[in-house]
Amino acid sequence: MMVHRRLLTLAGDIRFPLALNIVLGLAVAAAYITQGLLVAQILARLLDGRGLESTTWLLVWLAVVVAARLVLLVLAEVAAQRTAHAVKERVRGRLYDKLLHLGPGYLTLKRSGDVRTVLVDGVEALEAYYSRYLPTVALCLLGPSGILIYLATRDPISAAIIAVCIVLILVGPRLLDRMLAQKGAENWEAYGRLSSDYLDVMQGMTTLKAFNATARERLTLSRRAEELREATMRQLGVSLVDSAVTTFGLLAGPALAVGVAAMRLASGSVDTLTLLLVLVLARECFRPLGDLSKYWHAGYIGISSSKQIHDLLREKPLVEEPARPRPLGAARVTFDNVTFRYPGRERPAVRGFTLDIEPGETVAVVGPSGAGKSTLVALLLRYFDVTEGGVRIGGVNVREAALTDLRAMVAVVAQDTYLFTGTVADNIRLGRRDAGDEEVVEAAKAANIHDFVAGLPDGYATAVSERGLTLSGGQRQRVAIARALLADAPILVLDEATSSVDAAGEALIQDALSRVTAGRTTLVVAHRLSTVRAADRIVLMRDGEIREIGDHHELMGRDGDYARLVAAQEVTA
Incomplete structure (x- = not known):
């Protein structure tokens, strides 16, 4: 899991909005789990031949939980968007303050396109990391743990199978992190070069037309675009291996746990309710891992962009304010x-x-x-x-x-x-x-x-x-x-x-x-x-x-x- 100290400190103190996101995410997860438990109870009663009337109150509670989950999903989405806007506002504020501190001399030595890429695209790339990826990481650590503890009281073997699959999903792809970090940095640098050259062309379009130089600049942009395509494909080549391992685990884990539980049901080791609980709760164990995989790519773009942001924030100004300023005298x-x-x-x-x-x-x-x-x-x-x-x-x-x-x-x-x-x-x-x-x-x-x-x-x-x-x-x-x-x-x-x-x-x-x-x-x-x-x-x-x-x-x-x-x-x- 990509939890970087540099990114945790970049946006300042975001503990409250991040905690709110996590709490709402846990509430949504609890609603899913409760829904699964109710469905398992309803199916167990029907399979035992008790009749539909025995599930009336369970159905009512199921409707209440589904409605509550919808409300919680809306609140979680609002909280995620607010977190994203708060992070971008704080990071941009820090960057603008830093540029003002660095002064005009710094900007004369840098390409305006490079600075613009950091200020605009780099900050935008952080949104998914803070509002989606980090809260999901917390949910992956907290949500499945509670479910596994409960399942272990009903069927330790199924709980162990699910736990092993979760560990493999979380640990296996991390073996590729170093290679992915390198490819991600190359991809972001290629994007920055294309963005800078494109801005130069847009600002100098009149001059290019006047000197009939548009064809030459078109070739330059085409070359930059090809470099970006190749860098993107190299990064995707690594990330797809990661995604393949994760997807296999997400599919194989629940199937394996349910299959083993079904065989044990046939042998009389577990009852019908336990099999149904494994069926619905295994899905809920792997749900946050699926979300983590979905936000993983966007989160990695944020990590790649954060290096340029961090480098800019660490730049030393060409001139420093005096510790004890003296008033200026006459205009000589x-x-x-x-x-x-x-x-x-x-x-x-x-x-x-x-x-x-x-x-x-x-x-x-x-x-x-x-x-x-x-x-x-x-x-x-x-x-x-x-x-x-x-x-x-x-x-x-x-x-x-x-x-x-x-x-x-x-x-x-x-x-x-x-x-x-x-x-x-x-x-x-x-x-x-x-x-x-x-x-x-x-x-x-x-x-x-x-x-x-x-x-x-x-x-x-x-x-x-x-x-x-x-x-x-x-x-x-x-x-x-x-x-x-x-x-x-x-x-x-x-x-x-x-x-x-x-x-x-x-x-x-x-x-x-x-x-x-x-x-x-x-x-x-x-x-x-x-x-x-x-x-x-x-x-x-x-x-x-x-x-x-x-x-x-x-x-x-x-x-x-x-x-x-x-x-x-x-x-x-």
Whole structure:
């Protein structure tokens, strides 16, 4: 029987719902047993020639027991469903809390499809284990024991035969558990790969169509599906042997016990009532074992999925909350000789980076792709901890500040703005949940998005589709700017905020950004150099290092890398 300590602790304290399931299951089993005893008594009286009138009250009690059993079955099903929902709610809550603790840095290193498989399919796979399999295991241990004790008082030989068959059913298939665990893990991993690839294809369907690459991805999905089929068949090959042994025992056990009892009846060793009791009670002994076999496969899927859930819950966060958080000071940002390597990479993304940004100053960081610009934003927000050096705000190392305090100090307008399913107002209010309608409108006006939103069918109550794909890139960016204005954080980060919009959209965004940056310490990460000319200072990065620093006119006068980048962009514009 597959009772794993890891699974018992995974859902927290579920003793009460599990105990309720077991008690109701025992009540149902007692109803079946009582029904069997009454049927045996009725048949014995009829076979003895006493007449139907001698069974009247027995028939009445039989009807009462059948009705009670139906009620108990309904209650047991309701309890099982409640247990399943409680388990899934608790496990998902633990997983979501863990992901929040792990932070954005963890998710950037993982495939979203793998995480989704654990959160959704992995948790769903636990349902049958907790609501069906575990209660049935308890019934298999308790129910048959009571019946065998009673049968032993009537016919010890029949009780012994049934007991031996039960032991063989429970112990025999367990010899295959190790092999089945291996095949189950392979099957779940194959399912996870297919699920992840399928999610990638669904999210990137527009790109695949644009590049006429659907045929190639179809082959990839076909290969993953074939891998899953083969893994499933290997697992079934083992589980069918288990099921065959169990099914044989379930059929042979009652038949053997009844056959031996019938022969002993013929020899006069037992009476008719004892034979009938063996006939009906043997079936009830093996009934929970049949249920256990029925839920066994679903339970094993839960065991296979629990490994990935357990692994995620044991992941160590890339950044830890300080034991004694320090309050952050003024909005002065300092990168002090910062070096950072992404996990699993030897080459630093940022190397020996030193920069002071004074309160209210706007500093732009530019350079080619892969220079390390966006990595600075991740380090400032402490998605990762620096490998060497330090990042400070107001003289306080960000490692010493509470993560909520740190991220409340910084508002971000990113290149790829994510809009959640909900209304336009909901997405703007993400900057500050308690903001009133008037504040939302004012932020939208300052971000140059109000006229567009007001023209929508339901205005600010208009529903936004998944990821905001019904809005243009510029419109999504202006919603993000409205969020930043509503957050009113003293530090603003603009990470490629205008890189994916056209000239008209860029003009509207730049006009809005001129208002949002006023009076704030601003770090601008940009690839399009025309957007950073008004910055107080411009930092040119290459290969993770600072190569040039100064304002636009200074850098143009040096005729260095910055001047060449500007010239190259003007030629291609």
